[in-house]
Amino acid sequence: MLGIDRFAPPHDLGSSHGRARLIREAYYEDPLYVPLVRRAYELWRALEHEVAAPVLHRTGAVMIGAAESELIMGTRESAIRHDVPHELLDAKQLHQRFPVLEPLADMVGVFEPGASILVPETIVGLQVELASRAGATLVFGERVMSWEGGTDGVELRTDRGTHHARQVVCCAGAWTPGLVAGTSSLLEVERQVQQWWAPARKEESFGIGHMPVTLWELANGRVFYTMPDMGQGLKVGWHHSGAVTDPDRVERTVSPEEHAGIADLLRRFTPAAKGDRLASQVCLYTNTPDRHFIVDRLPGEARVLLVSACSGHGFKFASVIGEVVADLVTSGRSAFDLTPFRLARFSAQAA
Ligand SMILES: Cc1cc2nc3c(=O)[nH]c(=O)nc-3n(C[C@H](O)[C@H](O)[C@H](O)COP(=O)(O)OP(=O)(O)OC[C@H]3O[C@@H](n4cnc5c(N)ncnc54)[C@H](O)[C@@H]3O)c2cc1C
Missing domain, CATH: 3.30.9.10 (D-Amino Acid Oxidase, subunit A, domain 2)
Incomplete structure (x- = not known):
């Protein structure tokens, strides 16, 4: 498991700081x-x-x-x-x-x-530490620029090089609209x-x-x-x-x-x-327009899971959404009904 962040969490530039x-x-x-x-x-x-x-x-x-x-x-x-x-x-x-x-x-x-x-700073710090202790490789100060999906995985391009992954989970918070095609008009x-x-x-x-x-x-x-x-x-x-x-x-x-x-x-x-x-x-x-989250595979990019847009109420769910994501990438299923968090709801609304 590889985790990449353009800054060094916990930091105060995104959405997960403010002591409570x-x-x-x-x-x-x-x-x-x-x-x-x-x-x-x-x-x-x-x-x-x-x-x-x-x-x-x-x-x-x-x-x-x-x-x-x-x-x-x-x-x-x-x-x-x-x-x-x-x-x-x-x-x-x-x-x-x-x-x-x-x-x-x-x-x-x-x-x-x-x-x-x-306390978000404490929790993000703990999560980083536990992920690392569990064997994840964490790379901080590296910015993902784009990706390209192939039949055997995804090639991730960053400002430092490329990484090859079988699946990608994109949880870029407020940077999602600038990173994920098709989301800037939505978020x-x-x-x-x-x-x-x-x-x-x-x-x-x-x-x-x-x-x-x-x-x-x-x-x-x-x-x-x-x-x-x-x-x-x-x-x-x-x-x-x-x-x-x-x-x-x-x-x-x-x-x-x-x-x-x-x-x-x-x-x-x-x-x-x-x-x-x-x-x-x-x-x-x-x-998001309806203030519900997004937890879904990107259209046409089945290997990329978008997990974001918590609409100002997501921190409390970080533990369970982490579990949901782990289940989705390992088994393709979750114990929860994720229909309310699908991307297709926006095209259905627009139609
Ligand atoms: C003032 C305030 C109060 C809130 N109060 C509550 C509350 O009381 N209860 C509650 O449940 N929720 C609350 N929330 C909402 C909650 O905090 C957020 O929904 C949640 O923290 C969002 O987490 P995130 O992981 O999506 O974003 P972030 O924590 O910002 O994480 C996104 C990460 O992606 C990284 N990143 C972005 N782009 C790239 C890239 N190209 N390459 C590599 N890395 C990248 C960033 O560096 C960042 O670390 C509040 C939010 C705010 C702002």
Whole structure:
């Protein structure tokens, strides 16, 4: 097994950095993800066992919005359909349970106690180390430029030479549109800002064990999140609504207006959190039109598996998608129904 990356993972140039990623079962985006996320949890626990260190940091998560918002309705639908432990709280109960949260009177919250945080840099580092220990050859700082399939394999051309492979798994994240023919009109790379803030008061209320992850859907449909202070401040950011960009030209500086926008959100919904801004970082989403993933062989290139475009919600699935990919390349089959992730869905939509 050969793994090639143009940088040296874990790095902060793509989509897998920012110290915290949420994993939750009550999947508002679509109940189809619940069986996948359940297997992902099992595999994250197996990783914890293997490395004898915590990987899942249990925080709980609360989805907050109007009762009829997409976030609340979708979360409840998945929770009820798949029997995910959760509690529905009105605005008053939410504030009583988590006094630093100040929801509007017409907002409700769905609390999922089992939701947890994964630390992406730690996990990517572990995955790299374990792959290497298991015998994979990892080549960093080498950029794949193109490939050509033949009857007995694929010739992969890089900026350093060529490699011959029986199969290729392409998981180039935000660089996919520039690398995989036919995907640039389909995929959109979106700039995302993550910020960390020091609480102004009640510092103890923002740590793990006190503060869940929160996702808030506002009346205009925009969604923002906060993540508890794991020692580097409270993490805050918008989910989507970033500018469309290109991974090699993206603006990595965060503007004063972007800082002010987040400060305003904190002031409105969790004012005790709005102390000093500690840090900011730009990250990238790679979105499909329906925000579902792509896990499929490329048309006419049966030896190339495209695994990408997580549309801003893929990290939690890295463990299970890794297993799915391993099954596909070794046996050609997966235990999961991958129909929702096929490329053909886009041509069917266009027709
Ligand atoms: C701010 C933010 C918050 C998020 N929050 C969550 C969350 O709470 N929960 C969740 O589940 N998900 C979340 N996500 C989404 C999740 O992090 C991403 O979906 C996931 O990390 C994407 O991983 P990836 O492997 O596709 O991309 P990447 O991690 O960017 O990996 C792609 C790799 O391909 C390499 N590469 C690209 N082109 C080439 C080439 N030509 N040759 C060689 N190598 C190449 C790159 O160097 C890179 O290392 C969030 C994303 C962001 C940006």
